[in-house]
Amino acid sequence: MARTFPFTAIAGQDEMKLALVIAAVDPAIGGVLITGDRGTGKSTAVRGLAAVLPAIRSVTGCPYRCGPEDPADGCPHCSEHFPKGLRRPLLLEPVRVVDLPLAATEDRVLGSLDIEQALVHGRKRFEPGLLARAHRGFLYIDEVNLLEDHIVDLLLDVAASGENIVEREGLSIRHRSRFVLVGSGNPEEGDLRPQLLDRFGLSVEVTSPDDIDIRIEAVKRREAFDNDPDAFLASVAREEVRLSRRIAQGRGRLATVDVSDMIRRAIAALCMKLGTDGLRGELTLIRAARAVAALEGAASVAPTHLRQVAPLALRHRLRRNPMDEAGSRLRVERAVAEAWAA
CATH class of the missing domain: 3.40.50.300 (P-loop containing nucleotide triphosphate hydrolases)
Structure with a gap:
């Protein structure tokens, strides 16, 4: 079976890894x-x-990947094989x-x-x-x-x-x-x-790393993995387990993380300043900030969480401005600084 290069061993690309972990939490x-x-x-x-x-629980033999929370009458397989509330056997996968x-x-x-x-x-x-x-x-x-x-x-x-x-x-x-x-x-x-x-x-x-040390480290890690996958996976096993637990704990805390009216006002002001259409940007930014707070074990969303995720949630929602040559990330970071200063 082909081995997967471990997530925690990826050198650099911190923003990409953060975005994927946030999506895993929520x-x-x-x-x-x-x-x-x-x-x-x-x-x-x-x-x-x-x-x-973390592994998920699925109904044994169900081609639709139903979980215990999915109603049996909403699945063609489960409704046929487990009628009238018959208990569905589960497996971890x-x-x-x-x-x-x-x-x-x-x-x-x-x-x-x-x-x-x-x-x-x-x-x-x-x-x-x-x-x-x-x-x-x-x-x-x-x-x-x-x-x-x-x-x-x-x-x-x-x-x-x-x-x-x-x-x-x-x-x-x-x-x-x-x-x-x-x-x-x-x-x-x-x-x-x-x-x-x-x-x-x-x-x-x-982008390709512009730091020579990161490039060298990335190549070295890939070579080590290709030469001896088992040994390399064993060397990062503790980090992998730590990340798995962190994501599981973040999911568990997600619903309890508070978003204050002050934070909501700051998010609304930021989206208005950037001219994002609709409310999807604000809703996504709230979700992303809450997920980061949950990962860190915080009880509520703080300005630092907003600064972390604002470019991720808003950069692709910006209207093109031919008069502003700044990149989308810089535009968002600039707007965050100005909105929070106000």
Whole structure:
């Protein structure tokens, strides 16, 4: 079995790692968009984080990845095999990372009629797609800016409702599909559709490290992993366990973290100053700041938490200003400083 490079061993790229950990603590935040250079550890970080997350409980044999909190009558498999409140057996399994290829068809994404069952047995049976496999896990799209428009529309519908509905070929199927959407791509190869861009809760920009020591350390760690994966994984096992516990504890504290009216006012003033459309930016910023506070064990959100996550939550929601040559992160940091000073 292929080994996953450990998340905690990734050298540099602190902003990307923070964004992914925040999304792991609060999956409802809307996912993470990672843009920038190739070979900067984007897919490695996603898979590494999934490997370190606490295992989840799933219904044994359910192809829709139902958990104990998912109602049986909302799943085609569970409603058929466990009627009238019959107890569903559970098993522990790792969090999945499901890749959505650019060439994926609508049938592969949504699910379709099982042709073999139809031809051999004459039965209409639904074959779940990628959205079923990604439930309660990660859906990863490399070069998301090149994704075909009709697939983008499907993702937008499911991301908004948390449910996949398929009605075709005499089938009518409905199942839950809640996942952390992670997209990566190079902006030089094309822009992301505004509708999909707005759906991502957090956005980070990654570049090749410009610190020679970090570059050397990154290469050394990769070489050590490739030469002896078992020894390398053992050397970082304690850090991996520490991160797993920290995420689990953050999830447990999340609902109790307080957001004061003063913080809410500061967030609203910041979004107004930056000219973000709608209220999604404010809601995401509150969620992200609360997640960071929960990770740190704080009882309430503080200004330091806002400063940490404001660029992640707002940089991709800014309107383009041809008169301002500053990058999106600098614009957000400048607005944070000015709004808080006021």
